[in-house]
Amino acid sequence: QSALTQPASVSGSPGQSITISCTGTSSDVGGYNHVSWYQQHPGKAPKLMIYGVSNRPSGVPDRFSGSKSGNSASLTISGLQAEDEADYSCSSYTSSRSPYVFGTGTKVTVL
């Protein structure tokens, strides 16, 4: 099972919006509405930001939103803030014998 493809880095200025893509196949992202997104600050554990493509857990700001089209999912951060600078990874359920796969990860920089 290959990792889902994400851009290595995305940057934006405070207040701007950025979008991180997560590209898979019809066996994972495209086949199920089971895409989730994780934020990870350096040296810290990942934190769930989006589940089920577009659902936010309690406590996650509504600046974070998720969507999916075909074999690609996206995480959008609106009104970018300094504390949003972190690594972001997507994950999807898959039809393979190893049923979960993560993305390659994206470093978000706030300029």
Add this chain to the structure above:
Amino acid sequence: EVQLVESGGGLVQPGGSLRLSCAASGFTFSSYEMHWVRQAPGKGLEWVSYIDSSGNTIYYADSVRGRFTISRDNAKNSLYLQMNSLRAEDTAVYYCAREGGNGYNFDYWGQGTLVTVSS
């Protein structure tokens, strides 16, 4: 408050074994599916293994199948990962993670334990 605390990491020689533990608290451990996820230094997250709430259904990543064994003890609120035939490429921080109630995601994570495989 949900807490997951991993332990058991350390330095081990190639071909060696190590057993990781994850102590859970703040929720009904026996009702939740659990996972191990790892992250090699400077790399992305890699899903490793899954076990359902009863321990009857288990899955592994291709990279560890046949070498790693996941298990749990619901009476002790603990999750385990027995790692045998360790390789240099198994070097990583290993996280235990709870599967979210809505399924197919990881809603709580431990702080991780570092496993280094080197001679």
